Amino acid sequence: MTDTVLQQPxxxxxxxxxxxxxxxxxxxxxxxxxxxxxSVTQRSEPCLMKSARQEADKxxxxxxxxxxxxxxxxxxxxxxxxxxxxxxxKQ
Numbered sequence: 096m097t098d099t100v101l102q103q104p105x106x107x108x109x110x111x112x113x114x115x116x117x118x119x120x121x122x123x124x125x126x127x128x129x130x131x132x133x134s135v136t137q138r139s140e141p142c143l144m145k146s147a148r149q150e151a152d153k154x155x156x157x158x159x160x161x162x163x164x165x166x167x168x169x170x171x172x173x174x175x176x177x178x179x180x181x182x183x184x185k186q
Contacts, residue, residue: 147183151176 158172 147180151180154179 154172154176158169158176161172162169
């Protein structure tokens with residue numbers, strides 16, 4: 096009969112593994128923080144205008160589909176899309 100013996104890693108090796116894992120976690124956290132900060136602070140106005148225009152166009156397309164069944168609500172959506180574009184242009 097054969098016995099299998101599992102060798103336990105030494106306490107020093109386990110401590111080293113934890114240290115390496117914590118270091119990698121710190122690096123990942125700092126990279127994430129840097130990336131988030133860069134995305135918040137580097138927004139440019141043309142990008143905002145483009146996305147506001149795209150959002151308004153999507154809302155207008157949705158209003159076009161609703162117009163035959165509820166024209167008053169569709170008109171409210173058209174007005175909201177225009178307000179959204181104008182508000183983004185002022186920023």
